[in-house]
Amino acid sequence: MIPFHFTGARVLRPGGLIETPVGITEGRIVDAPCGRAVDASGFLLLPGIVDPHGDGFERHLAPRRGAMLDMGDGLAMLAVELAANGITTAMLAQFWSWEGGMRGPDFARAMLEAHAAVAPLQAVDLRVQLRVESHLLDDFDAIAACVERFGVGYVVFNDHLPHRQLSEGRKPPRLTGQALKSGRSPEAHLALMQALHQRSAEVGPAVAALVARLPGVRFGSHDDDSAERRAFWRALGAGISEFPETLEAAQAAVAAGEPVIMGAPNVVRGASHAGKVSAQALIGQGLCAALASDYHYPAPRQGALKLAETMGLEAAWALVSDGPARVLGMTDRGRIEAGLRADLLLLDPETGRVGATVAGGRLAYLGPEMASRFFG
Structure with missing residues (x-):
């Protein structure tokens, strides 16, 4: 897996939304920038469902x-x-x-x-x-x-x-x-x-x-x-x-x-x-x-x-x-915290639709707008 990090997004951390970079390396979340930067401005970065x-x-x-x-x-x-x-x-x-x-x-x-x-x-x-x-x-x-x-x-x-x-x-x-x-x-x-x-x-x-x-x-x-x-x-x-x-x-x-x-x-x-x-x-x-x-x-x-x-x-x-992660006994996911499995989604707050999904540190879905930011 190639490390990368999101910048510009409002990130849902325990305690509320903040703007902070979120890194992904070896399938895990890290708090510091790593690898290439991906501009996620205008999106919410949320824990994967x-x-x-x-x-x-x-x-x-x-x-x-x-x-x-x-x-x-x-x-x-x-x-x-x-x-x-x-x-x-x-x-x-x-x-x-x-x-x-x-x-x-x-x-x-x-x-x-x-x-x-x-x-x-x-x-x-x-x-x-x-x-x-x-x-x-x-x-x-x-x-x-x-x-x-x-x-x-x-x-x-x-x-x-x-x-x-x-x-x-x-x-x-x-x-x-x-x-x-x-x-x-x-x-x-x-x-x-x-x-x-x-x-x-x-x-x-x-x-x-x-x-x-x-x-x-x-x-x-x-x-x-x-x-x-x-x-x-x-x-x-x-x-x-x-x-x-x-x-x-x-x-x-x-x-x-x-x-x-x-x-x-x-x-x-x-x-x-x-x-x-x-x-x-x-x-x-x-x-x-x-x-x-x-x-x-x-x-x-x-x-x-x-x-x-x-x-x-x-x-x-x-x-x-x-909530569901706790019900199922999955302590490694459900929140955006360093060390947890990198399960994340970028959500467009205007449409409520998903711009990109990362599961276990791998890109699982990439919508048109985020695709241009990844590869454009």
């Missing part, structure tokens, strides 16, 4: 049936989009579910294989989070083996079974469409859901055993809808609450010292698309540690800039940089 949960990559890997023959190519294109949005670390939230299709075990295995081959070649730090359907108990051994083999560091439990309809003997909504996506007949799909539902009493002990089997892995739960549900997952060792659906669930998590992750699109829209609790409301009460892209990669940048209008840039940007 750490995305703790995003499934927008699905359209890169399977845009249409049979359209993506090489998942590795899709992941490489994904890295470019992430960098263009200032994301320097991304947790790719891959399902392992009875729902089939892109959420099925076969797709998950293929994605993990492609990721292992392609991720080390990218500047952006691509990582995988497995979203495990809690009732898919017979797959827990295979899931544990994949977590160990591919070094998955974050596992989150979902439960997408329509338990109320199943317990009442009613046909779940959208059954036919979901069955077709899974490659099953509606009758076979319903039978599978019923069989999984009947094993609900086994879920707690099986999840606890899986967590105990994988020391060093972070575990969380998705869509907690009550304090009781958060307590259930806490008791099993899942200590991160992703996208809680109610104020009560978020309060219960924070009261227990557990981090809450919310979706940045919720902030951008001003509300949950599904009518759940507002992310902005939780942030205003100090109940959110981090924002995630969820399904839209521009959202962390857009959401942080929206929040900055009321809470200031430093606090708002921490929700997409230092």
Whole structure:
């Protein structure tokens, strides 16, 4: 890596914005100028975005049936989009579910294989989070083996079974469409859901055993809808609450010292698309540690800039940089400090768009204006 340093930018340091040179050498931030100077006047220099949960990559890997023959190519294109949005670390939230299709075990295995081959070649730090359907108990051994083999560091439990309809003997909504996506007949799909539902009493002990089997892995739960549900997952060792659906669930998590992750699109829209609790409301009460892209990669940048209008840039940007880094245990990133990994982005304050992204000291994205400053 060739050392260089930015000059002229307003730099977001702990404590606020200051104008100071920031150097990059051997993939790390240094406080002194080094190598060639790059004029970043007119831009903000911000910590790279750490995305703790995003499934927008699905359209890169399977845009249409049979359209993506090489998942590795899709992941490489994904890295470019992430960098263009200032994301320097991304947790790719891959399902392992009875729902089939892109959420099925076969797709998950293929994605993990492609990721292992392609991720080390990218500047952006691509990582995988497995979203495990809690009732898919017979797959827990295979899931544990994949977590160990591919070094998955974050596992989150979902439960997408329509338990109320199943317990009442009613046909779940959208059954036919979901069955077709899974490659099953509606009758076979319903039978599978019923069989999984009947094993609900086994879920707690099986999840606890899986967590105990994988020391060093972070575990969380998705869509907690009550304090009781958060307590259930806490008791099993899942200590991160992703996208809680109610104020009560978020309060219960924070009261227990557990981090809450919310979706940045919720902030951008001003509300949950599904009518759940507002992310902005939780942030205003100090109940959110981090924002995630969820399904839209521009959202962390857009959401942080929206929040900055009321809470200031430093606090708002921490929700997409230092906050998620801390939740994920990544102590080497999330702030602009000497010695940390050189994950940075230059932001045009007039447009809110990214002019350049540096990930691990390497240029990951270069917009037209900054390209002329680098090479003109």
